[in-house]
Amino acid sequence: xxxxxxxxxxxxxxxxxxxxxxxxxxxxxxxxxxxxxxxxxxxxxxxxxxxxxxxxxxxxxxxxxxxxxxxxxxxxxxxxxxxxxxxxxxxxxxxxxxxxxxxxxxxxxxxxxxxxxxxxxxxxxxxxxxxxxxxxxxxxxxxxxxxxxxxxxxxxxxxxxxxxxxxxxxxxxxxxxxxxxxxxxxxxxxxxxxxxxxxxxxxxxxxxxxxxxxxxxxxxxxxxxxxxxxxxxxxxxxxxxxxxxxxxxxxx
Amino acid sequence: xxxxxxxxxxxxxxxxxxxxxxxxxxxxxxxxxxxxxxxxxxxxxxxxxxxxxxxxxxxxxxxxxxxxxxxxxxxxxxxxxxxxxxxxxxxxxxxxxxxxxxxxxxxxxxxxxxxxxxxxxxxxxxxxxxxxxxxxxxxxxxxxxxxxxxxxxxxxxxxxxxxxxxxxxxxxxxxxxxxxxxxxxxxxxxxxxxxxxxxxxxxxxxxxxxxxxxxxxxxxxxxxxxxxxxxxxxxxxxxxxxxxxxxxxxxx
Numbered sequence: 278x279x280x281x282x283x284x285x286x287x288x289x290x291x292x293x294x295x296x297x298x299x300x301x302x303x304x305x306x307x308x309x310x311x312x313x314x315x316x317x318x319x320x321x322x323x324x325x326x327x328x329x330x331x332x333x334x335x336x337x338x339x340x341x342x343x344x345x346x347x348x349x350x351x352x353x354x355x356x357x358x359x360x361x362x363x364x365x366x367x368x369x370x371x372x373x374x375x376x377x378x379x380x381x382x383x384x385x386x387x388x389x390x391x392x393x394x395x396x397x398x399x400x401x402x403x404x405x406x407x408x409x410x411x412x413x414x415x416x417x418x419x420x421x422x423x424x425x426x427x428x429x430x431x432x433x434x435x436x437x438x439x440x441x442x443x444x445x446x447x448x449x450x451x452x453x454x455x456x457x458x459x460x461x462x463x464x465x466x467x468x469x470x471x472x473x474x475x476x477x478x479x480x481x482x483x484x485x486x487x488x489x490x491x492x493x494x495x496x497x498x499x500x501x502x503x504x505x506x507x508x509x510x511x512x513x514x515x516x517x518x519x520x521x522x523x524x525x526x527x528x529x
Numbered sequence: 530x531x532x533x534x535x536x537x538x539x540x541x542x543x544x545x546x547x548x549x550x551x552x553x554x555x556x557x558x559x560x561x562x563x564x565x566x567x568x569x570x571x572x573x574x575x576x577x578x579x580x581x582x583x584x585x586x587x588x589x590x591x592x593x594x595x596x597x598x599x600x601x602x603x604x605x606x607x608x609x610x611x612x613x614x615x616x617x618x619x620x621x622x623x624x625x626x627x628x629x630x631x632x633x634x635x636x637x638x639x640x641x642x643x644x645x646x647x648x649x650x651x652x653x654x655x656x657x658x659x660x661x662x663x664x665x666x667x668x669x670x671x672x673x674x675x676x677x678x679x680x681x682x683x684x685x686x687x688x689x690x691x692x693x694x695x696x697x698x699x700x701x702x703x704x705x706x707x708x709x710x711x712x713x714x715x716x717x718x719x720x721x722x723x724x725x726x727x728x729x730x731x732x733x734x735x736x737x738x739x740x741x742x743x744x745x746x747x748x749x750x751x752x753x754x755x756x757x758x759x760x761x762x763x764x765x766x767x768x769x770x771x772x773x774x775x776x777x778x779x780x781x
Binding site for chain 1: 650
């Protein structure tokens with residue numbers, strides 16, 4: 278069996294997340310059907326690099342599947358794209374070693390949370406950025422974001438609902454920048470808990486609202502009390518933006 | 530009667546253009562219903578600064594209406610926005626002199642046509658930019674675009690379907706720039722014929738494809754032969770981006 282990795286991009290607005298669910302339209306399910314058509318009707322099982330939630334986007338994403346089909350990899354992107362809607366795009370396909378697994382082989386990931394910070398809504402950011410009308414000071418937000426860097430137990434900034442052995446992760450960087458009305462919070466880690474980036478962003482916004490201080494964040498993490506941290510912000514502002522693998526062809 | 534001007538922004542994807550039509554959802558019709566609710570049920574007639582087509586966007590737009598309602602102008606944007614979908618946003622409302630008319634008082638306008646020029650589609654530009662996979666040389670496109678500048682009869686680059694007294698217009702500037710994979714053609718004129726920017730863009734692309742040369746453009750304009758120019762490109766790449774009025778509060 279060949280093992281094939283796909284580099285993808287998708288606008289998650291119309292989907293119930295990545296992971297296949299019984300009665301909902303998902304990115305994974307949509308792609309599996311498209312790939313099956315291209316690979317002669319074989320049942321396709323796609324393994325993704327992570328479970329993005331409903332409404333979350335990916336500027337880059339890697340998934341792999343095994344197939345007996347002999348279709349050349351350089352023909353796969355175009356062939357699959359003719360069977361998918363316009364909001365999912367296969368950018369590249371690569372032959373990878375048998376043991377490669379899109380999630381297990383992933384070394385680290387970067388997510389970006391976008392906030393449209395202007396007095397008036399912008400119709401071009403609907404489902405693309407979180408609208409926050411009160412002015413935010415990016416220096417202050419950045420100070421709160423930096424408090425999440427390092428190896429910590431992140432139980433205070435996750436939603437319950439998935440089983441994980443450990444809630445300890447390493448955050449390599451977490452910072453906030455502004456370009457005109459658009460704020461970006463970028464987090465890179467060796468793994469993410471369920472809703473972790475959205476809860477970190479909610480906590481950083483809580484700091485901006487004076488509901489906690491950047492200095493409180495280490496204590497909140499230490500206590501592991503989800504109710505002490507900020508709320509989970511909406512999914513439309515969240516993008517998977519970078520991936521790192523040993524095989525550098527897959528990085529994006 | 531008070532005369533009130535609104536500064537708007539809209540994502541035109543879901544609408545059959547600006548102008549009210551009997552059985553279609555339009556930007557103007559959607560706003561007129563919302564304003565009527567805010568102004569105590571009065572019938573509202575909104576005059577727009579131009580007729581954008583189905584699928585065309587506006588980063589800025591001015592429209593005016595007359596009303597007996599005494600609602601303060603600074604409360605109007607929020608009040609109207611609570612009755613409109615998220616893809617139409619009123620940014621500001623201003624009291625204007627009785628004789629003001631959003632189209633008649635408009636001195637000039639700028640439209641921007643966006644082309645996503647990359648080998649692979651980008652799901653975040655669906656309905657937002659025209660996807661053109663073959664590499665385009667922006668220097669060459671710019672040379673073709675510049676040929677449209679000046680006062681000319683623009684009959685060769687319009688679609689028939691509206692009655693106009695004259696097809697002569699003055700184009701103050703028409704140029705192409707690139708930022709990474711995004712090309713922008715900007716045209717500023719004292720008035721635009723039906724589909725004029727989309728036909729100018731199609732003609733500039735025809736030049737890039739070797740189907741005509743920038744030097745042919747003056748002759749095509751002089752002959753007024755629509756079939757000699759390029760095709761009308763799709764609406765999703767087109768944005769109204771700037772407006773000029775004597776009352777500078779309305780410029781955006």
